[in-house]
Amino acid sequence: MKVVITYGTFDLFHVGHVRLLKRLSELGDKLIVGISLDEFNNLKGKKSFFSYEERAEIVNACKYVDFVFPECDWEQKRDDIIKYQADIFAMGEDWEGKFDFLNDICDVVYLPRTEDISTTEIKNKLSEL
Ligand code: C2G
16 A cells, blocks of 8 residues: 655645646555644645645545645654655645755655646736636
């Protein structure tokens, strides 16, 4: 059973998120996703439109995802990988290199992002309506 782990805010769930989760699910047998708590988003300098609970419910409803859990801080990844026995840690390539320090306990993979869509762009376009 190959377990893939990833993390994100996943606010205003869009095709960029779906396509990434689909590709991640194809890397293994089980995909687990850490969803950023609202408090952690504040640390990331992000304010999400949907609450943690709503974002977790939406991502958990995605057919490519097997399990979601809270992402509370930057430091929990190593413990999570061990706790969930993850074989692959994967993120979109905007994080390229940022998590290579985890490669002593799992494979670290960065996948191409989907161009021309992001939560920020959606918010900007909506504000112009
Ligand atoms: N993503 C993507 N294509 C897009 C937008 C996002 O592939 N057009 C990917 C990102 O690369 C990331 C995932 O979708 O791997 C989630 O993106 P965000 O919700 O923006 O997550 P982020 O704020 O980057 O939080 O500890 C890691 C952080 O929690 C990641």
